[in-house]
Structures are given as C-alpha cells and as structure tokens.
Amino acid sequence: MNDSDILLQPDTFRMHVGTAPDEAFAADGTIHPHWRYLLDGLTALGKTTLQERQEKAQRILRDDGATYQRYNTPDTDATWQLNPVPLLINSEQWSETETALIERAELFNFILDDIYGNRDLIHQGIIPPELLFSHPGFLRPCDQVKLRGMHQLIIHSCDLVRDHDGKMTVLSDRTQAPSGAGYALENRIVMSRVFPSLFRDSHVHRISLFFTRLRQKLLELNPNDGPARIVVLTPGAYNETYFEHAFIANHLGLNLVQGNDLVVKQGYVWLKSLEGLKRVDVILRRVDDHYCDPVELNGSSHLGTPGLLDVARQGRVAIVNPLGANVLENPAWMRYLPAIARHFLGRELRMGSVRTWWGGNADDLAYMCDNLETLFIKPTYRRPGLYEVYGAELDATRLQAWKNRILKNPAGFVAQQYLACTHTPTWLEGRIQPRATVLRTFAIASENAYAVMAGGLTRVNLDANDPVVSNQRGAVSKDTWILASEPEKTAARATRTQQAPIEHRHEIPSRVLENLFWLGRYTERAESGLRLLRALFLQLNRSETLPDPLYRTLMSALTHVTCTWPGFTDHSIQGRQQAEQEIVSLLNDQQRIGSIAFNLHAMTDAAEQAREQFSSDAIRVINAVHDELGNLNRNLLPGTFSAADTALGPLISSLLALSGWMHDNMIRGYDWYFIQTGRCIERSLQLISVLRSLLVKVPDTSFEDVLLEPALQWAESHALYRRMAQEGLRTDCCLELLLLNGDNPRSLMYQFTQLSLYFAQFPASANRTREKKLLLEASTCLQLVDIAALAATDDGNLAERAELDALLKKLHLLITAIAEEIARQYFDHSASPQMLVNQSEWQELL
Structure with a gap:
C-alpha cells in the first residue's frame, strides 16, 4: 500500500x-x-x-x-x-x-x-x-x-x-x-x-x-458633515478574538481603539491623539452592548466610553451593530x-x-422538563461559565440539576431539537x-x-x-x-461614495504610543541584560582565576543593571552551582521583575497592545524572539554553562532583527518616534548602570582591563576602541568613547542627540517643553565634563571614582525625569466617569 x-x-x-x-x-x-x-x-x-x-x-x-x-x-x-x-x-x-x-x-x-x-x-x-x-x-x-x-x-x-x-x-x-x-x-x-x-x-x-x-457601508453611515472617521472598538488584547479586531482594522485601513482612547465632549465622540481631539463618526464595535457605556449601561465597565450612548441617541455617531x-x-x-x-x-x-422550545411558555416548559434527556439546553443570554449542554450526555443527577435550574428561571433557557x-x-x-x-x-x-x-x-x-x-x-x-x-x-471595486481620504498618520491613540514607548524600553532592557551576561561569561571563562573581589564586582553588575535584587549582592551565593542557579533565574524566571524572560514577555505584551502598527514580518520577528527564549530555557540549564555566551547569541540576533525591522520598515510617524525615544532613554539608563557598576569602584587596579572589556563588549564598542586607541585599555579613553563620542551609536552623547531630534517631531505646545529643558541640562552637563577627572581614582584600599559617580547619578536622575515628563505630557491616565451607584448593588437595594 x-x-x-x-x-x-x-x-x-x-x-x-x-x-x-x-x-x-x-x-x-x-x-x-x-x-x-x-x-x-x-x-x-x-x-x-x-x-x-x-x-x-x-x-x-x-x-x-x-x-x-x-x-x-x-x-x-x-x-x-x-x-x-x-x-x-x-x-x-x-x-x-x-x-x-x-x-x-x-x-x-x-x-x-x-x-x-x-x-x-x-x-x-x-x-x-x-x-x-x-x-x-x-x-x-x-x-x-x-x-x-x-x-x-x-x-x-x-x-x-x-x-x-x-x-x-x-x-x-x-x-x-x-x-x-x-x-x-x-x-x-x-x-x-x-x-x-x-x-x-x-x-x-x-x-x-x-x-x-x-x-x-461604514462610510455611508456617517451622520456628520465631512469625511467619515471610522474606528474599530475593541475590548483589548486579552479578548479571545483580538487578532480579528486588529486584522479587520488593518485590512479596512481603520484605527483600532479601546474605550479609553475615546472621549465624549460637546455632544460628539472624539479620538484622543497627540495632535488633539479628532471627531469620530462611525464605530465598528467588538465590545459587548453592556460594556460600551459605563454611565448608562454598566457602571463597572472599563471597556467602554462614558456618554457614548447619548451621542448615538443624538444621531452624532453611528455604532455598528447598534x-x-x-x-x-x-x-x-x-x-x-x-x-x-x-x-x-x-x-x-x-x-x-432548529425546532426550539422556550421556558417562558408554559406548554414549552412542560415539554422541556419531560424530554430534557433528548434535547439541547441553552441559556437565552450568553455569559461566561454557562454553556449549552446535550441532555443525552447527562446522568440522572445532572439532568435533575438542570431541570431545577430551568424551573427556577424558565425564561432564561430554551431547549432545541438535537x-x-x-x-x-x-x-x-x-x-x-x-x-x-x-x-x-x-x-x-x-x-x-x-x-x-x-x-x-x-x-x-x-x-x-x-x-x-x-x-x-x-x-x-x-x-x-x-x-x-x-x-x-x-468585480468592480470602485466605491460609490467619494470622500477625501483622512490622514491617519497622526491619529494614533496615546495608549498605543505608550505601549510603543515601553516596547522600545523593554527591548533595550532585555538586550542590555543579554549583552552583559555574554560579556561577563567571556571574562569568567578566562584561563586565569579572577580575584574574589573582582569576581564579585563582575557578578554584582548583573544585579545592578537588571535590578534583580538581591541577586549577586547577596554574599550567601557561593560556588559555581549557586551562581548558575541565580543566572538561570535571571534568564528564565518570567515572574521575576527585571529578568530577561520578564522583559521579553513585557515587550511582547506591549507589542500585542499595539498589534495594528506591525506588519506580518514584524510579528514573525517577535515570534522568533519568543522561540529563541524558549530554546534558551530548554538548553541553558545549570551545569551546561561551558558555552553560555554562544547560547545567548541567537536571542540577541533576534532582538537585533526586530530593531532592524523598526529602523528600515516603519514610516517615520509618531509610532516610530516614540519607540525610538523609549529605546534611547533606556539605552542611556542602561549605559549609566553598566558604568556605575563596573567602573566607579575598582577593587584591583591591576585587573582593571577585566572591568573595561565587558563594558566595551556590552556597548558593542570593543573593536571600535581597538581601532581608535593603540596603547591598550585605558579608563579615560573608554569613557571618552562611551560618554562623549557623538559618532558612536552606543554612546550617551549619541542618545542625547537622537532624543533632541525626536522631541523636535513631537507636537508643538507651550506645555510640552519641559522634557526638552531636561534634555538640554543633561546634554550640557555631559559636554562640560573633564574626562581625566572622571577617570581619576581616590586614594585608599578600594579605589573609587567619586566624580564619575556623581556625574552618572545626576544624569540618571535627569533621564528618569525626562521619561516621567513624557508619560505625564503624552500618555493619558485620567480616570473615566462611572455610575455613582453600581447597577447590581442598586437592584439588590430595591
């Protein structure tokens, strides 16, 4: 055969x-x-x-x-x-x-x-x-x-x-x-x-x-004058059919919005975008009726838009289906x-x-109760946890339970012929x-x-x-x-109703931009942790044994940069086995805030919340990141760390592929600028953390190259440094390259220059200038530094670069303030109006 x-x-x-x-x-x-x-x-x-x-x-x-x-x-x-x-x-x-x-x-x-x-x-x-x-x-x-x-x-x-x-x-x-x-x-x-x-x-x-x-049809339903602005209203990324919501929005060329992306003002529905409010004329909804308006329908809903029903009642927005x-x-x-x-x-x-009997009819109810074992039983109102059942699959006890449930609320159930x-x-x-x-x-x-x-x-x-x-x-x-x-x-595809196209490039909801901003940040956090791990593995696998203080400095840097406390700052971690267990946790523990797995899952969650902004190629790259993380979880286990630096390479490459897609394929709109802003801010903060953890306190100046090398390797600048400096590793030259070299895309000065360009593309407003002032202060502070003074160490048993530490602390505070100001100015966190009294509680009182 x-x-x-x-x-x-x-x-x-x-x-x-x-x-x-x-x-x-x-x-x-x-x-x-x-x-x-x-x-x-x-x-x-x-x-x-x-x-x-x-x-x-x-x-x-x-x-x-x-x-x-x-x-x-x-x-x-x-x-x-x-x-x-x-x-x-x-x-x-x-x-x-x-x-x-x-x-x-x-x-x-x-x-x-x-x-x-x-x-x-x-x-x-x-x-x-x-x-x-x-x-x-x-x-x-x-x-x-x-x-x-x-x-x-x-x-x-x-x-x-x-x-x-x-x-x-x-x-x-x-x-x-x-x-x-x-x-x-x-x-x-x-x-x-x-x-x-x-x-x-x-x-x-x-x-x-x-x-x-x-x-x-959606265009024809426009109740207002002018071109129709149509949106698809979704309950969010955790809905079972969210893919379809984003897919239809992309296929029809519409904005995908959630309830808090819309606001009711002056009798109309508006989309909240960076450039102000944009009137919405037609809503293709994928949110259930009761959840669409927390003012008139369900006071506990956070999926809808307060006042939406009143605008529909006035005929100023069309909702499909009604x-x-x-x-x-x-x-x-x-x-x-x-x-x-x-x-x-x-x-x-x-x-x-299909032949149907309704419990609200007395004759039907009697037939249902007498023939339940041969009928399909369905609730008249779908709700989670209550599904249809086939009477022939129920034993006598369960049949009686269903019969009691039907008799308690006859109008709530139907029976249908099988x-x-x-x-x-x-x-x-x-x-x-x-x-x-x-x-x-x-x-x-x-x-x-x-x-x-x-x-x-x-x-x-x-x-x-x-x-x-x-x-x-x-x-x-x-x-x-x-x-x-x-x-x-x-078939002819020309539309019957001609209207001027609406430019959607600047109509991205602030919620989506916030997720893109954090997508950039989480991507950088994950890549930073992986790069540092790979760089430290190279040092730890050297032929000579490192002094214990130097080993502690290297390992503690992992904890400081990833913020996975207490980690290697806890001196109870002794021996190779415990160290490997801590590294496995830092890599694979999704529940551990700051771990590689946590940051990558947060990155994919942010991407899911902004799915409509990505092509299938981008989703394929994000899937590749998820696959490589799974491979790492399976392959990099305690006792298998002999080539751990090589095992991290595919995951880093997948993240670089995602960065390449963003750089080469995304139109230069607000979505791209906010992703890049998030990346620059996070890359700046990560660089500061790496320098503070490796170069501020030097336990042994004779082994300082062991600390400089991972800093350069983390910043993808080791080969560049060798071409620029022929006399070997020097702290001042490394600081010059990583802090002040504006041509190095991994330097702090480069990040500040890019942020300045991105901020120039943000909507102009008198209230939106503080982040630019903070950036100017940080940039000026960096430009005025004396590299020799930063590289100098204090005398004592433990060499410390106090001036470098003070500079990095100040820059860290300024960059953090920039991130907070962006969130305050551009991302909406205001609470929506709700019913004064919860409907279910009010009914119980009555």
Missing part, C-alpha cells in the same frame, strides 16, 4: 452516512461531483505532502500572529488552527442558501427596528412581552436610537447545519458583534498560499468583496420566527430554524476522516438589500464523540469554498 492509498478510505464515510448529513458523500456512499476534483487532488498529493502543507499553514498563521484564546484552557497554544481540507458548496446549493440568508437578515432587521421603535410585535400579540422585556440584552436606554438609512442591523451572522433531509437549517443567530469574518479571510489567504493550484483550478468565489462592501442588538441573539426568537415572518414578510421563511452536525472530510491523524462541522455565514447591509459573503467560517470538531462544535471547546476551522460554475469575473 503506497502513501496515497491510506489517505481517503470511503468505507469510513459510508459508516457515517445516515447518522448525519455528509457534504462530500451521497447516501449510497458515492462522492458528490463537486467534491471529486478536490479529493482526487489531495489523494494525489499523498499523506506526507498533505501533512507538510498543514504544517506550512500553521507556520503562516503563527507568523501572521493569528490567535484565538480559549478561556477554559488558557495555557494551550493560542495559534489559530486551520484544517487543510476546505468545505465545498457548489453554486446551485449556495444560490438557494444565499437567498434565504438575505431574507433572514431582512427579517431580523425588521425585528430590531420594531423592538426599539413601535413594538408592534408585542402590541399585536405576535410575541409575548416577556420574550423581550425579561431578556438582559434588551436595553431600555437604547429605545428610539436609530441609524440613518433603511437598515438598523448592519451585520448579521448565522450558524448553519443540514437537517436530516439535507436542507440548510439555522442553529443560531449572531447580531451583537458577530465574530469570524476576519478569521475567514485569514483562512482564505493561507489556503491560497498552501494549495495554489487546487484553489485556482476549483474556481472559488472571492470573499474580499464582502469587506469592500463593509467599508462602503447598541441593544444583543437581544436578538436570544435563541427563543426562533420559537416565534414563523409568526414574525408572516407578519413582516407575508410568508414563511425559506430557511427554517440535529447531528453535518460531516465533512477532515485531515486528522494522517488520513481524511468525517467530522462534524458548522458553517457560520455573514451578511452585510448593502444598498437596498443585504449581501452575503461568498463563503464563511467553517468550524470542525476533531472529537468524534463531542456533539457540540465550538471554538471554546477545541474545534478548529476550515476555509469555505463556494465553487463557481465558471471562472469568476473580476
């Missing part, structure tokens, strides 16, 4: 036919015609090649920084998972599905308009009032808040499976801030790179037009959709929903196997109707025994290929 023979075993699929609908195989086990080319092509590739293609896809996803965080298993690999076998749907099938999805989106738009408007559905008895008013997603403060145009629901999403008759059926609707479209686009980009021939020859419909329409849309995600709506459709559309829906999820061919364990999948589709309000993405996000459960397909429960994704009957023509 050759490699390709075991790739696809049709008998495996025939076993599943009848237990659940299958996308690729008919009831008699034959392959559907539109699947034949793909499966034949994958079989021709063979097991080994297909495995290599999957590994390549995962490398691309990781290099792109595509992540998805599972809250219940936070320690697992967060890289987005993509199965290499796509879901295929032919044009005829998709045409019917697309028509039904457009109709469903229109219906939900009518519902949203009605429940926050006239509420005819309640007045005419089509739905019970409890369905709406008992649901936490119905926000009374949003009553009568309207977007311009005929559509209130801008983005609608559905999860689909096939029923036993093979018809597409809706499992759930997403209307609040539907996620997945960005992941679908990322999947498509990866698949087109991994399987270029299969993708091209299959004539797959493009999905990029969906995002063109999304951007166009606040309050979460109420439509209540699965109990499916119980009443047939009647609602007859009311608004005058006919039944083309696509049905529909076995559609099976699709899935690459797993070296062969193609059938696995349960769910397709999520997306519709966007466009012109006078909705337009549906020609594809979607398919999720597949690799566990054959798990009936629930959910990313949070370990499901992975697939690309979705809608196959054209003939090669697709290039």
Whole structure:
C-alpha cells in the first residue's frame, strides 16, 4: 500500500452516512461531483505532502500572529488552527442558501427596528412581552436610537447545519458583534498560499468583496458633515478574538481603539491623539452592548466610553451593530420566527430554524422538563461559565440539576431539537476522516438589500464523540469554498461614495504610543541584560582565576543593571552551582521583575497592545524572539554553562532583527518616534548602570582591563576602541568613547542627540517643553565634563571614582525625569466617569 492509498478510505464515510448529513458523500456512499476534483487532488498529493502543507499553514498563521484564546484552557497554544481540507458548496446549493440568508437578515432587521421603535410585535400579540422585556440584552436606554438609512442591523451572522433531509437549517443567530469574518479571510489567504493550484483550478468565489462592501457601508453611515472617521472598538488584547479586531482594522485601513482612547465632549465622540481631539463618526464595535457605556449601561465597565450612548441617541455617531442588538441573539426568537415572518414578510421563511422550545411558555416548559434527556439546553443570554449542554450526555443527577435550574428561571433557557452536525472530510491523524462541522455565514447591509459573503467560517470538531462544535471547546476551522460554475469575473471595486481620504498618520491613540514607548524600553532592557551576561561569561571563562573581589564586582553588575535584587549582592551565593542557579533565574524566571524572560514577555505584551502598527514580518520577528527564549530555557540549564555566551547569541540576533525591522520598515510617524525615544532613554539608563557598576569602584587596579572589556563588549564598542586607541585599555579613553563620542551609536552623547531630534517631531505646545529643558541640562552637563577627572581614582584600599559617580547619578536622575515628563505630557491616565451607584448593588437595594 503506497502513501496515497491510506489517505481517503470511503468505507469510513459510508459508516457515517445516515447518522448525519455528509457534504462530500451521497447516501449510497458515492462522492458528490463537486467534491471529486478536490479529493482526487489531495489523494494525489499523498499523506506526507498533505501533512507538510498543514504544517506550512500553521507556520503562516503563527507568523501572521493569528490567535484565538480559549478561556477554559488558557495555557494551550493560542495559534489559530486551520484544517487543510476546505468545505465545498457548489453554486446551485449556495444560490438557494444565499437567498434565504438575505431574507433572514431582512427579517431580523425588521425585528430590531420594531423592538426599539413601535413594538408592534408585542402590541399585536405576535410575541409575548416577556420574550423581550425579561431578556438582559434588551436595553431600555437604547429605545428610539436609530441609524440613518433603511437598515438598523448592519451585520448579521448565522450558524448553519443540514437537517436530516439535507436542507440548510439555522442553529443560531449572531447580531451583537458577530465574530469570524476576519478569521475567514485569514483562512482564505493561507489556503491560497498552501494549495495554489487546487484553489485556482476549483474556481472559488472571492470573499474580499464582502469587506469592500463593509467599508462602503461604514462610510455611508456617517451622520456628520465631512469625511467619515471610522474606528474599530475593541475590548483589548486579552479578548479571545483580538487578532480579528486588529486584522479587520488593518485590512479596512481603520484605527483600532479601546474605550479609553475615546472621549465624549460637546455632544460628539472624539479620538484622543497627540495632535488633539479628532471627531469620530462611525464605530465598528467588538465590545459587548453592556460594556460600551459605563454611565448608562454598566457602571463597572472599563471597556467602554462614558456618554457614548447619548451621542448615538443624538444621531452624532453611528455604532455598528447598534447598541441593544444583543437581544436578538436570544435563541427563543426562533420559537416565534414563523409568526414574525408572516407578519413582516407575508410568508414563511425559506430557511427554517432548529425546532426550539422556550421556558417562558408554559406548554414549552412542560415539554422541556419531560424530554430534557433528548434535547439541547441553552441559556437565552450568553455569559461566561454557562454553556449549552446535550441532555443525552447527562446522568440522572445532572439532568435533575438542570431541570431545577430551568424551573427556577424558565425564561432564561430554551431547549432545541438535537440535529447531528453535518460531516465533512477532515485531515486528522494522517488520513481524511468525517467530522462534524458548522458553517457560520455573514451578511452585510448593502444598498437596498443585504449581501452575503461568498463563503464563511467553517468550524470542525476533531472529537468524534463531542456533539457540540465550538471554538471554546477545541474545534478548529476550515476555509469555505463556494465553487463557481465558471471562472469568476473580476468585480468592480470602485466605491460609490467619494470622500477625501483622512490622514491617519497622526491619529494614533496615546495608549498605543505608550505601549510603543515601553516596547522600545523593554527591548533595550532585555538586550542590555543579554549583552552583559555574554560579556561577563567571556571574562569568567578566562584561563586565569579572577580575584574574589573582582569576581564579585563582575557578578554584582548583573544585579545592578537588571535590578534583580538581591541577586549577586547577596554574599550567601557561593560556588559555581549557586551562581548558575541565580543566572538561570535571571534568564528564565518570567515572574521575576527585571529578568530577561520578564522583559521579553513585557515587550511582547506591549507589542500585542499595539498589534495594528506591525506588519506580518514584524510579528514573525517577535515570534522568533519568543522561540529563541524558549530554546534558551530548554538548553541553558545549570551545569551546561561551558558555552553560555554562544547560547545567548541567537536571542540577541533576534532582538537585533526586530530593531532592524523598526529602523528600515516603519514610516517615520509618531509610532516610530516614540519607540525610538523609549529605546534611547533606556539605552542611556542602561549605559549609566553598566558604568556605575563596573567602573566607579575598582577593587584591583591591576585587573582593571577585566572591568573595561565587558563594558566595551556590552556597548558593542570593543573593536571600535581597538581601532581608535593603540596603547591598550585605558579608563579615560573608554569613557571618552562611551560618554562623549557623538559618532558612536552606543554612546550617551549619541542618545542625547537622537532624543533632541525626536522631541523636535513631537507636537508643538507651550506645555510640552519641559522634557526638552531636561534634555538640554543633561546634554550640557555631559559636554562640560573633564574626562581625566572622571577617570581619576581616590586614594585608599578600594579605589573609587567619586566624580564619575556623581556625574552618572545626576544624569540618571535627569533621564528618569525626562521619561516621567513624557508619560505625564503624552500618555493619558485620567480616570473615566462611572455610575455613582453600581447597577447590581442598586437592584439588590430595591
């Protein structure tokens, strides 16, 4: 049996036919015609090649920084998972599905308009009032808040499976801030790179037009005069789908903001940038309804913008989807959709929903309690820790517990008929196997109707025994290929509404700039510690044994520079074994403030908070830094320090690659200037610490070269010094090179010169000049020094350079003051307004 023979075993699929609908195989086990080319092509590739293609896809996803965080298993690999076998749907099938999805989106738009408007559905008895008013997603403060145009629901999403008759059926609707479209686009980009021939020859419909329409719709929603300023509102880097938020913002060319990046003033929403407030007209939100406004919706929220809802109420900002849309995600709506459709559309829906019973209806409640063991149980309002369960998987005790929970709050739960999820061919364990999948589709309000993405996000459960397909429960994704009957023509991409482009270069939120500033600082801290370790290893591995005072000075320098107290200042550390344990901790202990691992993780966290500023190449370099740190953790252990200086090299090289990317690829905007400012400030402080720890107190002047060499090696200036000074190592020459040589990019004077250039690019303001004055004082102080006096030592048993120490102390204070002034002037730390009384506490009092 050759490699390709075991790739696809049709008998495996025939076993599943009848237990659940299958996308690729008919009831008699034959392959559907539109699947034949793909499966034949994958079989021709063979097991080994297909495995290599999957590994390549995962490398691309990781290099792109595509992540998805599972809250219940936070320690697992967060890289987005993509199965290499796509879901295929032919044009005829998709045409019917697309028509039904457009109709469903229109219906939900009518519902949203009605429940926050006239509420005819309640007045005419089509739905019970409890369905709406008992649901936490119905926000009374949003009553009568309207977007311009005929559509209130801008983005609608559905999860689909096939029923036993093979018809597409809706499992759930997403209307609040539907996620997945960005992941679908990322999947498509990866698949087109991994399987270029299969993708091209299959004539797959493009999905990029969906995002063109999304951007166009956002422009059309502008409620104010002038060009529209659009932002994407995210809860932050710790959200499960943060990658998608940044990805969509970058793809659409929009600013990614958090709630505290915005402020409400004079009846409008404004973006806080270095050059002042910039009016925001449209917000594509990825923050849940309740958290968007801490004044009117949730007083404990720190994710929203105080007063945001009032601006929307006045029609001065458009929020997509509108606040309050979460109420439509209540699965109990499916119980009443047939009647609602007859009311608004005058006919039944083309696509049905899974049969649903709602606990708020007495007859439904009785049926639920009597048949719980055969039904899916879902909460009507999604919240952390409360998920859907399948009654057939529960024992008698747990079934009774769920029944008691439902009876305690009947309106809070629904039960749905169990529909076995559609099976699709899935690459797993070296062969193609059938696995349960769910397709999520997306519709966007466009012109006078909705337009549906020609594809979607398919999720597949690799566990054959798990009936629930959910990313949070370990499901992975697939690309979705809608196959054209003939090669697709290039669609016109010109926008209908022309507006002058808005220059976003100077509109970076101050929060992002602060993270970039600290990205520069943490990068320098990590590189400084690694360089010093490497330089000291070279000295410690000399053939001659160093005197103990000199050894102590060298080792204590590590502690002083990294601030990992007490470290080597604690004289209880004796012997090589204890010293190696301390160095391993200094390198690998992520919880130890000042360690290399701590600084590198802080650097990557800062980069994550400003992800939208980085290209995939930059993310790839940051990933390389993370990989090299992992290699160091595994390879540099106590007892393996014979070539430790060599082991540190790859990590230093990765940091240099990141610096090179910043220097050669970033546009010279505020983002670049603040990164470089942070680096110059930290490099100055690190240089001062190195000089103070190595050259101020000299335990043995006859071995002073042992202290000068690591200082020069740390500053990447040893070779330069040898070319400039022929008479050997001298303290005054070293100080001249490291303090005053303006041509040396590692010298203190060079840092001051660069800072002066960067400060000149900062926004001009009468209140923003103190950092320049502090820099001028530090620069002047340095220029007036007498190098000979700095190099001179006091008489005594322990030689000390008091004048050098005084100078370095003063410069350290001035540079620290510059950093504090930058933070005070440019980074906003003001607290946002909140509700006077917490809502939950107020309800308890009532």
